[in-house]
Amino acid sequence: MPKRTVWLNILFQVAAVLLALGFTTLVLVMAGAPPLVAYQRIIYGSLSTFSRFTDVLVSWIPLMLTISGLLITFSAGLWNIGIEGQVTVGAVFTTLVIRLLMDTAVPDSLVIALSILAGVVGGALWALLAGALKTFGGVNEIFGGLGLNFVATALTIWLIFGPWKRPGVASMAGTEPFPAEFSLPLFPDLRLSPWSLAFGILAIVIVYFLLRGTHFGLKLKAIGRNMRAAFLLGIPTWQHMMLAFLLCGAFAGLAGALQVTAIYHRLIPSISSGYGFLGLLVGMLINYQAIWAAPVALFFAALNVGSIQLPLVLKLDSSFSGVLQGVLVLFVLMTEGLRQRLLGRGGLRLGRKNQGEK
Amino acid sequence: MVVNIPPVPQLGTGGEGTDMDVDLRQISKTFGAVHANVDINLSIPAGTIQGILGENGAGKSTLMKVLSGFIRADQGEILLDGRPVVIHSPADAIRFGVGMLHQDPLDFPPMKALDNFLVGQPGGVLPNRRKAVADLHELGSQFGFNIDPEAFVDSLTVGERQQLEIMRLLWLGARVFIFDEPTTGISALQKEILFATLKQLAEQGKTVIFVSHKLEDVEALCHQVAVLRQGYLVGEARRPYRVKKLVELMFGKEISVGERAPMRCDDVALSISSLDVEDYRLQVRNVDLEICAGEVIGLAGMEGSGQDLFLRACSGLVKPTGGKVILKNRNLTGKSYHVFKKNGVAFLPAARLEEGLASGMSLTEHFVLAEGSKQFFINWEKGRQLAQERITDFNIRGEPGSPVESLSGGNQQRALLALMRVPLSLLLLEHPTRGLDIESTIYIWSKLKARCKQEGTCIIFISSDLEEILQYSDRVLVFFTGKASPPMESWKLTRDMLGQLIGGKGWEYFKTGQGRSNA
Numbered sequence: 001m002p003k004r005t006v007w008l009n010i011l012f013q014v015a016a017v018l019l020a021l022g023f024t025t026l027v028l029v030m031a032g033a034p035p036l037v038a039y040q041r042i043i044y045g046s047l048s049t050f051s052r053f054t055d056v057l058v059s060w061i062p063l064m065l066t067i068s069g070l071l072i073t074f075s076a077g078l079w080n081i082g083i084e085g086q087v088t089v090g091a092v093f094t095t096l097v098i099r100l101l102m103d104t105a106v107p108d109s110l111v112i113a114l115s116i117l118a119g120v121v122g123g124a125l126w127a128l129l130a131g132a133l134k135t136f137g138g139v140n141e142i143f144g145g146l147g148l149n150f151v152a153t154a155l156t157i158w159l160i161f162g163p164w165k166r167p168g169v170a171s172m173a174g175t176e177p178f179p180a181e182f183s184l185p186l187f188p189d190l191r192l193s194p195w196s197l198a199f200g201i202l203a204i205v206i207v208y209f210l211l212r213g214t215h216f217g218l219k220l221k222a223i224g225r226n227m228r229a230a231f232l233l234g235i236p237t238w239q240h241m242m243l244a245f246l247l248c249g250a251f252a253g254l255a256g257a258l259q260v261t262a263i264y265h266r267l268i269p270s271i272s273s274g275y276g277f278l279g280l281l282v283g284m285l286i287n288y289q290a291i292w293a294a295p296v297a298l299f300f301a302a303l304n305v306g307s308i309q310l311p312l313v314l315k316l317d318s319s320f321s322g323v324l325q326g327v328l329v330l331f332v333l334m335t336e337g338l339r340q341r342l343l344g345r346g347g348l349r350l351g352r353k354n355q356g357e358k
Numbered sequence: 359m360v361v362n363i364p365p366v367p368q369l370g371t372g373g374e375g376t377d378m379d380v381d382l383r384q385i386s387k388t389f390g391a392v393h394a395n396v397d398i399n400l401s402i403p404a405g406t407i408q409g410i411l412g413e414n415g416a417g418k419s420t421l422m423k424v425l426s427g428f429i430r431a432d433q434g435e436i437l438l439d440g441r442p443v444v445i446h447s448p449a450d451a452i453r454f455g456v457g458m459l460h461q462d463p464l465d466f467p468p469m470k471a472l473d474n475f476l477v478g479q480p481g482g483v484l485p486n487r488r489k490a491v492a493d494l495h496e497l498g499s500q501f502g503f504n505i506d507p508e509a510f511v512d513s514l515t516v517g518e519r520q521q522l523e524i525m526r527l528l529w530l531g532a533r534v535f536i537f538d539e540p541t542t543g544i545s546a547l548q549k550e551i552l553f554a555t556l557k558q559l560a561e562q563g564k565t566v567i568f569v570s571h572k573l574e575d576v577e578a579l580c581h582q583v584a585v586l587r588q589g590y591l592v593g594e595a596r597r598p599y600r601v602k603k604l605v606e607l608m609f610g611k612e613i614s615v616g617e618r619a620p621m622r623c624d625d626v627a628l629s630i631s632s633l634d635v636e637d638y639r640l641q642v643r644n645v646d647l648e649i650c651a652g653e654v655i656g657l658a659g660m661e662g663s664g665q666d667l668f669l670r671a672c673s674g675l676v677k678p679t680g681g682k683v684i685l686k687n688r689n690l691t692g693k694s695y696h697v698f699k700k701n702g703v704a705f706l707p708a709a710r711l712e713e714g715l716a717s718g719m720s721l722t723e724h725f726v727l728a729e730g731s732k733q734f735f736i737n738w739e740k741g742r743q744l745a746q747e748r749i750t751d752f753n754i755r756g757e758p759g760s761p762v763e764s765l766s767g768g769n770q771q772r773a774l775l776a777l778m779r780v781p782l783s784l785l786l787l788e789h790p791t792r793g794l795d796i797e798s799t800i801y802i803w804s805k806l807k808a809r810c811k812q813e814g815t816c817i818i819f820i821s822s823d824l825e826e827i828l829q830y831s832d833r834v835l836v837f838f839t840g841k842a843s844p845p846m847e848s849w850k851l852t853r854d855m856l857g858q859l860i861g862g863k864g865w866e867y868f869k870t871g872q873g874r875s876n877a
Contacts, residue, residue: 213738214734218736221716225718226713226715226717228713229712229715232705232713233727234728
């Protein structure tokens with residue numbers, strides 16, 4: 001790529017960030033909050049102390065897991081909107097196994113391990129359901145996933161208010177918290193678990209190499225780019241798509257399992273905390289390039305954690321971070337579209353400029 | 359000053375717009391390092407059929423896309439009727455009266471013909487469907503087209519879709535018509551109708567630009583010809599043409615076509631007996647064919663006469679409803695495409711970027727995929743070497759890292775061929791040289807013939823180019839509305855006989871030969 005193009009690309013990306021900041025500032029002004037103070041609180045809230053930074057990591061881990069999974073399905077050209085439900089069902093399976101085994105003679109650490117494994121299986125099964133609907137029922141994975149998300153949420157609420165309700169009163173606060181021995185070990189005085197951190201890092205590393213360096217990853221890419229051509233090249237297409245769903249669901253289920261075993265220690269109605277959808281957003285923002293996943297997810301996690309300060313100090317809702325995140329993605333996508341238009345990537349058939357690259 | 363107010367379009371049955379001269383002055387366009395058009399000057403008076411000749415990648419399509427508003431030139435100007443104009447978009451172009459018919463029709467297959475007709479109409483929330491139907495009928499009768507407004511476009515042939523598009527552009531007030539390779543993919547009969555239409559358009563004073571690399575078509579049709587080579591306009595000619603001169607202009611050197619040796623059969627490689635195959639609109643019945651190793655079978659017929667179904671049945675992509683397919687003594691009847699593939703069958707689709715190659719992926723990635731591997735990790739270094747070898751071997755203009763969509767059509771076809779594994783027992787090709795120039799065609803067939811000789815690969819191919827069928831097949835099957843002729847030795851056939859059979863004449867001759875038919 002010529003140098004000039006590189007600089008122009010950077011310019012467009014900077015412009016996108018500035019536009020997003022400008023827009024959110026406008027929203028802040030309209031809400032009657034001093035924008036600079038708000039931004040300051042977000043930075044302060046996420047980075048001012050070591051323990052706050054580790055809180056950012058706590059939020060980064062599930063996001064990393066969902067993105068890792070989504071990179072696989074994106075690669076195969078699949079929009080796994082159902083990831084939110086896959087996180088949820090993962091959490092449900094984990095809770096189920098802990099509930100079944102907590103009063104038995106099974107060692108505590110084995111219970112935790114089995115429950116996490118169950119979460120992985122649960123997420124994978126829920127994803128396979130979306131895949132099966134697509135493959136055998138002709139239901140687009142976006143619609144199938146959306147429907148299954150609703151079912152997963154309903155299932156959770158039913159469990160919390162029905163069979164798994166707290167003794168006495170059922171409440172939105174969730175099921176009865178598990179005893180401390182069924183929680184993943186945490187770093188002393190922090191909310192961060194070394195196990196979770198390892199899972200999060202391992203996930204993206206595995207996916208990076210899976211997509212970049214393996215025949216399986218290349219086949220998924222071919223399916224995503226042109227399913228018909230992939231089939232004619234001899235790739236069993238639907239089987240690979242099911243595998244992509246399965247793997248993505250496994251990562252999502254792991255995220256759900258960690259939400260239960262490392263963070264909430266019980267099942268709550270919004271156990272997925274929107275990490276599935278946030279993962280989709282980050283995926284779009286980084287244009288599905290695994291290499292960018294970690295830093296961008298870290299930034300989003302910092303926004304999540306930092307904005308917790310806003311209600312306390314400025315009486316703004318903490319969902320404000322969502323505004324910034326959503327707007328950022330939209331502006332980046334928009335400027336990318338503009339860039340292609342202005343710099344003329346041209347139509348498909350005209351795209352000769354890449355010839356001779358590499 | 360540039361006048362930039364498009365005239366108000368006149369919807370109607372064509373003909374009322376005034377004639378229009380087209381002048382292209384010093385048009386230049388580059389894509390990255392590729393000079394697609396360099397300083398091209400061309401003037402086309404109204405009422406002329408102007409041929410644009412050139413091999414693939416010569417810059418024909420680019421020039422036409424500039425004129426029709428799909429892309430903007432880097433330099434130069436366009437004059438319509440002596441007035442400089444700036445054309446921003448295809449919609450703009452049609453407002454100026456310039457309409458383009460693309461090689462692959464840009465229509466909406468799942469919609470009705472009438473809706474396609476109405477879709478580009480400017481203004482009006484509620485289209486006047488009744489008037490549109492009437493106009494469609496009138497335009498149709500004017501040109502001898504017969505298209506049912508209620509028919510879905512995906513049920514029409516490519517030729518009929520062209521006719522619909524011509525009428526739509528006329529209706530929108532087009533006075534300049536650009537045809538990009540219009541004779542590829544249509545039958546001989548439809549070509550005749552098309553040529554008559556083009557002549558009629560020119561007689562009405564319309565300007566017709568005919569982009570092609572088929573000398574024969576240009577010779578038969580065009581009043582004047584401009585030849586492009588590597589982005590430059592290298593020469594112009596008027597009737598009568600000296601074909602040798604045109605070929606020289608196109609390629610810079612003369613090309614001669616090789617001779618074919620008669621076929622000797624040693625062993626039967628593929629045996630097809632009483633094959634029945636059908637889709638929702640057509641039934642192909644009772645095809646018998648035994649092919650020897652190394653033999654080439656050409657399938658002729660109008661598009662959609664059953665040859666495509668037959669070919670796909672031979673590849674396992676379509677399951678036959680009856681009969682047997684036996685390849686090298688293995689019964690593959692009813693097996694899936696991937697089983698056929700494992701047994702040494704390869705299928706090359708006509709739609710290269712739609713079915714054959716994956717846009718956005720590099721040549722290396724394609725070769726690594728096609729090669730397959732039992733290993734988990736990819737050895738990219740080996741992959742690149744493999745790609746480089748094949749690129750050299752198949753004379754592909756591109757790098758291992760080039761995305762396939764950046765290659766020209768001919769190079770894409772070479773890439774597809776290079777993807778085929780060795781050795782193969784049976785190679786099935788749909789329009790192997792459609793849209794390619796003579797040089798690429800000869801090159802590709804030399805590669806194919808080499809496979810037949812060295813590996814004993816059998817080839818079955820579909821082509822709508824009769825010369826190609828006669829030139830390269832050992833035996834020929836003609837399809838007509840689902841009927842297949844018995845295999846005929848190609849050296850006994852003439853172009854005329856083939857044309858008649860394709861058009862459905864002379865079939866009674868085979869009656870006695872089809873002893874095993876249902877009757």
